[in-house]
Amino acid sequence: MKLQHLLLSLLLLAAAATSEALVQDFCVADLTLPATPSGYPCKKSVTAMDFAYSGLAAAGNTTNIIGAAVTPAFDAQFPGVNGLGLSIARLDLGPGGVIPLHSHPAGSELLVVIQGTITAGFISSFANTVYLKTLIKGDIMVFPQGLLHFQFNSGKGPALAFVSFGAQNPGLQITAFALFKNDLPTELVAKTTFLDEAQIKKLKGVLGGTN
Amino acid sequence: MKLQHLLLSLLLLAAAATSEALVQDFCVADLTLPATPSGYPCKKSVTAMDFAYSGLAAAGNTTNIIGAAVTPAFDAQFPGVNGLGLSIARLDLGPGGVIPLHSHPAGSELLVVIQGTITAGFISSFANTVYLKTLIKGDIMVFPQGLLHFQFNSGKGPALAFVSFGAQNPGLQITAFALFKNDLPTELVAKTTFLDEAQIKKLKGVLGGTN
Amino acid sequence: MKLQHLLLSLLLLAAAATSEALVQDFCVADLTLPATPSGYPCKKSVTAMDFAYSGLAAAGNTTNIIGAAVTPAFDAQFPGVNGLGLSIARLDLGPGGVIPLHSHPAGSELLVVIQGTITAGFISSFANTVYLKTLIKGDIMVFPQGLLHFQFNSGKGPALAFVSFGAQNPGLQITAFALFKNDLPTELVAKTTFLDEAQIKKLKGVLGGTN
Amino acid sequence: MKLQHLLLSLLLLAAAATSEALVQDFCVADLTLPATPSGYPCKKSVTAMDFAYSGLAAAGNTTNIIGAAVTPAFDAQFPGVNGLGLSIARLDLGPGGVIPLHSHPAGSELLVVIQGTITAGFISSFANTVYLKTLIKGDIMVFPQGLLHFQFNSGKGPALAFVSFGAQNPGLQITAFALFKNDLPTELVAKTTFLDEAQIKKLKGVLGGTN
Amino acid sequence: MKLQHLLLSLLLLAAAATSEALVQDFCVADLTLPATPSGYPCKKSVTAMDFAYSGLAAAGNTTNIIGAAVTPAFDAQFPGVNGLGLSIARLDLGPGGVIPLHSHPAGSELLVVIQGTITAGFISSFANTVYLKTLIKGDIMVFPQGLLHFQFNSGKGPALAFVSFGAQNPGLQITAFALFKNDLPTELVAKTTFLDEAQIKKLKGVLGGTN
Amino acid sequence: MKLQHLLLSLLLLAAAATSEALVQDFCVADLTLPATPSGYPCKKSVTAMDFAYSGLAAAGNTTNIIGAAVTPAFDAQFPGVNGLGLSIARLDLGPGGVIPLHSHPAGSELLVVIQGTITAGFISSFANTVYLKTLIKGDIMVFPQGLLHFQFNSGKGPALAFVSFGAQNPGLQITAFALFKNDLPTELVAKTTFLDEAQIKKLKGVLGGTN
Structure with missing residues (x-):
């Protein structure tokens, strides 16, 4: 294949490779729109910033x-x-x-x-x-x-x-929070877990649950 | 772990468990928005009413x-x-x-x-x-x-x-309705099912089809 | 289409519809073979018995x-x-x-x-x-x-x-059984659930757990 | 990067790229083993012949x-x-x-x-x-x-x-064959399709059904 | 089943078969709405035109x-x-x-x-x-x-x-276009492909890449 | 619920919770059996060792x-x-x-x-x-x-x-290896990538390709 031929036919290239302009390789979430069962609708315009994240670089607070x-x-x-x-x-x-x-x-x-x-x-x-x-x-x-x-x-x-x-x-469902950090009645927790009511009330107190 | 320690550190808890507030456990349909191949977009606000339904409690009319x-x-x-x-x-x-x-x-x-x-x-x-x-x-x-x-x-x-x-x-595609309850021409039904035209016309009459 | 023509050409039918003989509409489990992530390998020969089951007809024992x-x-x-x-x-x-x-x-x-x-x-x-x-x-x-x-x-x-x-x-993972009906050490259950050790030991006793 | 360096380090290459030898890019069916819900188990050894097929080159018999x-x-x-x-x-x-x-x-x-x-x-x-x-x-x-x-x-x-x-x-489920080319009793076909029994018996005759 | 009975009860049919009106058999894309990971939202109203396409009938330009x-x-x-x-x-x-x-x-x-x-x-x-x-x-x-x-x-x-x-x-990712038809620096292409910089610059020239 | 009642009814428990014994929570690969499109068949007997791996602990050789x-x-x-x-x-x-x-x-x-x-x-x-x-x-x-x-x-x-x-x-498909580390003829690589044959032959030499 000659370079000349290459150069000459360059103008014809875009038309031939029409599928190039239409591919959806990814779907960065547009969090302002309602989610669907498969995830969020895709953002229209993206940059390299959308594919990287520094939010895990700092240690979380363990106190x-x-x-x-x-x-x-x-x-x-x-x-x-x-x-x-x-x-x-x-x-x-x-x-x-x-x-x-x-x-x-x-x-x-x-x-x-x-x-x-x-x-x-x-x-x-x-x-x-x-x-x-x-x-x-x-x-x-x-x-x-x-x-x-x-x-x-x-x-x-x-x-x-x-x-x-x-x-x-x-x-992420933390068992202790699901049991003791909401308004699920103590009686129901006891009935469905075999735990003593005193234990449940104590942990509801600690974790902020009611009832 | 001492209870005192638990109580003292309670204020710090929300910040630590940051993922808790962002989970999408379910996606109740917002039927007012267009569906997608994976289902409807998710409703913003839900209650227990969204997860239960009484519409099957009464017997259907079989007459x-x-x-x-x-x-x-x-x-x-x-x-x-x-x-x-x-x-x-x-x-x-x-x-x-x-x-x-x-x-x-x-x-x-x-x-x-x-x-x-x-x-x-x-x-x-x-x-x-x-x-x-x-x-x-x-x-x-x-x-x-x-x-x-x-x-x-x-x-x-x-x-x-x-x-x-x-x-x-x-x-739900009911075969008899697909064949006889629309405007698919009798000739086409005959050609694609081997049924006699008289039979087709009779059932189109019964089920409300035309042509 | 004439009936005669239909009858005459019947012999040719099997050859034409060759795909008919090769379809896999279902895959009844052969439980004697190792499972795969998508389920069990398919049984070779099936009958209507394979698609129905009477094991739910009798009430379970609730005592x-x-x-x-x-x-x-x-x-x-x-x-x-x-x-x-x-x-x-x-x-x-x-x-x-x-x-x-x-x-x-x-x-x-x-x-x-x-x-x-x-x-x-x-x-x-x-x-x-x-x-x-x-x-x-x-x-x-x-x-x-x-x-x-x-x-x-x-x-x-x-x-x-x-x-x-x-x-x-x-x-099916029953929370109380997962916590109290195995050999997970009491200390670990306490550490990961905030439950008191006495409570844990009591329920291990009831449900058959050890350690 | 110098060519010399490239040549010298060539011997080290295989060890580095260890994942290369283990990839499963495809899974040509071994039809001698039982299928699973996701398809057939994979053949051990394949050639280019496994990925091409000439069986569609000849016209099917339409007589x-x-x-x-x-x-x-x-x-x-x-x-x-x-x-x-x-x-x-x-x-x-x-x-x-x-x-x-x-x-x-x-x-x-x-x-x-x-x-x-x-x-x-x-x-x-x-x-x-x-x-x-x-x-x-x-x-x-x-x-x-x-x-x-x-x-x-x-x-x-x-x-x-x-x-x-x-x-x-x-x-592939051909409606006429499903209705008329098996032993489903004429009465049942009539009951579930609204077709007349005479029509059913006629087509059972043509297509090879019984009952 | 008598034809008379059929005709008489026809008025009751629509109510009985309530599911008929609600089925989503397909989801023709509404390209004016944002895509989701599972595809585009569904168009409200469709015709046979939406399921057929003549855009592949003409030969593409191979010059x-x-x-x-x-x-x-x-x-x-x-x-x-x-x-x-x-x-x-x-x-x-x-x-x-x-x-x-x-x-x-x-x-x-x-x-x-x-x-x-x-x-x-x-x-x-x-x-x-x-x-x-x-x-x-x-x-x-x-x-x-x-x-x-x-x-x-x-x-x-x-x-x-x-x-x-x-x-x-x-x-569709064409390797030569991914390498030579964008602003990926020549040095990076060389580093990640082992190609000579002269070769890269030549093809960037032909295909319209920069840097 | 009284503890006595709990203890007395313990013997009845196993029969009630019959589903417990049949759950397939995971499917550790049995690499001795042929893979399927969904993965390998499941090993019969597993231990904690099957779910952990130390093979990434040591640094790879980067020489x-x-x-x-x-x-x-x-x-x-x-x-x-x-x-x-x-x-x-x-x-x-x-x-x-x-x-x-x-x-x-x-x-x-x-x-x-x-x-x-x-x-x-x-x-x-x-x-x-x-x-x-x-x-x-x-x-x-x-x-x-x-x-x-x-x-x-x-x-x-x-x-x-x-x-x-x-x-x-x-x-894992490394582009340079796919192009230059096999027997794909130089002419074909040139034709499908626009690379010069000299470049291709040079890299085939370096990476071990032939033809």
């Missing part, structure tokens, strides 16, 4: 009841993941810190330890089997979708991990 | 040509199923009642008999094999997606069933 | 700790649903009976009340909001995938419901 | 009852499409030829006319609306999943089209 | 740098495929024409040769194996999702093919 | 042509991700190290920088737009499925990142 912080980069924080079926969060665990028992209704989780020692586990629904591992720097662990799991700092110093999810918004 | 009634709770009737991939309908079959041959283009079906005796069948595309069963109270039967099937009351009294679908809107 | 019984027709019990993305279970609730707090990791749920009065609720992960409804005969309610929910008999006599799922095996 | 032939390249004929979610078939329509009313339970269809004039239509389940078009060479038409549709030669000479499907095995 | 033309019927050109998971394009290859090395990020491809001789190939990521075939009229070939592939006219006269995709918008 | 190493934990290395739709890899980039231009045919990618400074970019198929960002520790960036992208160390010291994928095996 709290759980000695830990979860900093998500789900679709609401990081609209670039909209429609791509994955997201990420940062876990900071102070000494003794705990990510309490929880599940993600809409996605499996993959954890990688960056610093410190973390013990993690999940509970299968088959015979309620517990799968428990102590992980060090560089280790990874997977938590299948929807199953109860937890992580806690089992080392001496602080610990850091990143957790990826197979969904743009995996959800 | 009609088929001696039967189908009462659906698909997304259009029950917006709470939007995005969840399942729906339900109530089948009332008077004595001799029939749900005519039909298919659901977008979902498999699971029937449970609540009252009476129902004979149901579906036709596979492999050698046109017929799978036929007579079902009594408490029996269930599954009808694979897109295949022609039917149900009829094979007992003496009325019959009742609930049918679930693996789609928020499975669709 | 137990929860005064209730869950009788599933998931893929393992009813291989006909394999690959079809839906399944069903029967809920029997004696007077005072309760289906304890639980979630289904892999599917949303749709409940229809057949007899009695059932109060049901689920807990969203957004602000831990509780969605609670009392349902009577014929009412339906939907429980979005992966969220904690419960049902209990709030009437005087026995209650019966059928629950459909948008998965051939939705899973 | 038959419908004056037409459907030649499929679904997974069973063309194992290379396994797991890829698409397939194709060749339609030959002699003068007056008809592809009778049918549906594909598991995939939408896209037709392109290569030769002749074809009139095609599908019937929606909304008000049984008919969407009908006469297509010439180069025209395309789409038939949404699971809906009844048909094609016939509306020109003078033979016609040829290729139809693609959004499934490796879309299925 | 250009590649001696070929790709004419797509993706969702942007043919809104009827929205939500249906398939689309099509027309390939015209003049003598010596080439569809340059490219991939489709979001769908597998199935090619059927209509005229001429086409040599096609794709490159697997396993050991970079090349699968290469020369195809004649009526032959088909499949190109698995996301893999690099190409087609070129290996006969004497012009060639024509249709390519179907398992996505309503498969995307 | 090679690209000054970088990719260490994957896809299904083949880490069978615990089978069926869960996500995986991860470790990127080590020595000073000046580069992950060459590549794409993942089957999944989007999410990168988090753990150490150093990484410049990353991807190329859209719309007008071949380049999205380029320089990322520091804690920054994340997303790369939409199937699009060409690259990463290189733009800092002084070594750099480390983890990349998650929305697929258990996203695939």
